Amino acid sequence: MRAQLVKFLSDGAFHSGTELGKKLGITRAAVCKNIHRLKQLGLDVHSVTGRGYKLDQPLFVLDKKRILKFMGASAPTDLRDRLYIIDQVDSTNRFLSERVSQVESVRGVFCLAEMQRAGRGRRGRAWVATPYSNLMLSMAWEFPGGPGMVTGLSLAAGVAVRRALEEYGVSDAMLKWPNDVLWNGRKLAGLLVEVQGEAAGPTRVILGVGVNARINRNDAGRIDQPWVDMRDILGKTIDRNRLAALVIRHLLSTFQTFSEKGFAPFRKPWQSHHYYQGRRVRLIQGDGEYTGTVEGINDDGGLMIRHAKARKVYHSGEISLRSAG
Structure with a gap:
């Protein structure tokens, strides 16, 4: 119900309570209750007597068909079956880890969520993200060797995310060792790699990626470090489906190259965009x-x-x- 309501409001226009109730098959009172819940979650929903409800800014609800369409020919033929989009989860990393635990071979399974209750960053920090407004993505991949085979993988993944952001239009994004993407010294994206495996292999990696597409005012107050979002950088609403398609495409390419050649191809591009290089x-x-x-x-x-x-x-x-x- 909540996801459908957000979808109807996503255009940023006014919608009356009566109209929304008919579309959702609920009463106006139930619409009002769900609107209140959205506000509690952090969405800026305006209520105006006689006009109805509208979001402060339009947004793009995550949509598997649109993500695959943006990827075009670069999308593997079976990616549709390996791409999960869910409304709410405690952690995309945890969800994906449990989902692939019984799968024999894992090479590029993805999970995206509209909101996380327990998203995590490095050193156990909470990852703050306004619901329905940011990119929260996890990817699973299995390597044949032991954990030593994935040394440097988080840095290679950072190169992939930076490239995706650049292709979207974010110029001058830089990398901070070992797993952040910065813009003008402020955090724009973060990565978290979780490794599972025995010394002899195989090794399974769950990579979590968080990109600040848009952070609202209330959530901004919970972030304990300098940050920036894509909305501020580009001055427009971010199409998260296009962003997701770019991140997925670059991650798939990066992990495939890493599987074959290790970290070597990524050392120079990472270092050339290191924010602290020589400092x-x-x-x-x-x-x-x-x-x-x-x-x-x-x-x-x-x-x-x-x-x-x-x-x-x-x-x-x-x-x-x-x-x-």
Whole structure:
């Protein structure tokens, strides 16, 4: 019911309670109740006596047919059966992990959700995203070798997401080690890689991607770091179906190349778009804080920092990176 109501309101025009009730097969009182629920979820719905209800801004409801249409010939023939779009979930990563747990071979299964109750970012942080307004996507892929085979994968995936954003029209997006996409130093997208497997393989990876397409004012107050969304950058409503198609296409291409050649093809493009390349940074590691200059990444995707006396390589999960000024 809620998803259908959002779909009717998605054009940004006024719709009377009577009209919506007829379309949904419910009473005007029930429409009012559902509108109230949408407001509680974070959608900006305006109510005007005599005119009805309208969203503050139009939005694009996720639609599998439109995503596949945008992908065109680049869409695998069976992607329709490997692409899940759901209205609400605790976590797209968790949903996908459970869905593919009994599947023998997994190479590109996707889940997109309109809202997450327990979306997670790096270091256990909550991922804040206004419902029906952002891109929350997870992808599952199985590699034949052990976990060591996927070293650097989160960085390669970051390259894919940056390329997708650039193709949509977001210029000057940069990468922050190990798994963020920035614009003008503010967070635009984040990635989270979860690895499952034995030492001898195979290894299954669940990749979570969150892109800020549009964050409303209330949700903005819950974000504890500098951020930006695509609506602010481009000055227009974001077609999330086109965005999803671009992200999926670039991720499929990236994971296929990574399966065949590893991280090597992605080291140079990642480093060329690293926001902190050559800069002085502060590294927060546990209770300690260190200062150094970023010298790039090594063949495994480790971050190389030049300190006063020596160069040290850091790996994902070990540190938090900040500008030194």
